[in-house]
Amino acid sequence: MIALDEIDRAILRAMVADADLSAGALGRRLGLSQPAAWRRLKRLRAASVIRAARLDLDAEKLGFGxxxxxxxxxxxxxxxxxxxxxxxxxxxxxxxxxxxxxxxxxxxxxxxxxxxxxxxxxxxxxxxxxxxxxxxxxxxxxxxxxxxxxxx
Structure with a gap:
């Protein structure tokens, strides 16, 4: 298990809301530099806290009602x-x-x-x-x- 601080948790909450956020946008939102946000994302991915970004398809709009x-x-x-x-x-x-x-x-x-x-x-x-x-x-x-x- 990896130790998470409040910034890590804020990153995870932001990524849950919008998985497409770039490190730069994430940094601006949380008051971090782009490199600092990128390093934290890399650490969370390396520890498998963030396993993958997934595409969320609307089954009904694709004809599966x-x-x-x-x-x-x-x-x-x-x-x-x-x-x-x-x-x-x-x-x-x-x-x-x-x-x-x-x-x-x-x-x-x-x-x-x-x-x-x-x-x-x-x-x-x-x-x-x-x-x-x-x-x-x-x-x-x-x-x-x-x-x-x-x-x-």
Whole structure:
């Protein structure tokens, strides 16, 4: 774990709000020189505090109007069965995230589809045929509000 001071936390908050900020713009916003801001960003990236900048696409504007969260229970346990499922589900383009979880289900999937008939097609032809799937539970996303996680 890396020790973070208040300037590091301010950098992280600014980058969460706008990941495209240059070191110069970040420095101006926080009262740092461009080289000082750049060195701090480099240190945070080297320590993997900042792992990557990601492109946040609007699925609905791209024609994917339905998002469904699936709870998946795997029938056969063991590393091989879990690995087979993870490899197969990761190859489905409509599956946005695959989370191995503890609780009622073994996996939580975020699946996007154009509409409900399209989701049904993905479910029946791709997801229900995956190795080891014993049961599924679906929750359709109605709305979403994203919040950044705690920065310390």
């Amino acid at each position: 339905v998002t469904v969260f699936l709870g998946v229970k795997i029938g056969t346990k063991g590393q091989a069965a879990l690995g087979d499922f993870e490899r197969a589900v990761s190859a489905i383009p409509e599956v946005q995230t695959v989370e191995h979880v503890l609780g009622m289900y073994d996996y939580r999937l975020r699946v996007v589809a154009r509409d409900l008939p399209d989701f049904e097609r993905v479910l029946r032809r791709r997801i229900m045929t995956l190795p080891g799937v014993a049961s599924l539970d679906a929750n359709v996303l109605l709305s979403e509000e994203r919040r950044p996680g705690p920065i310390g």
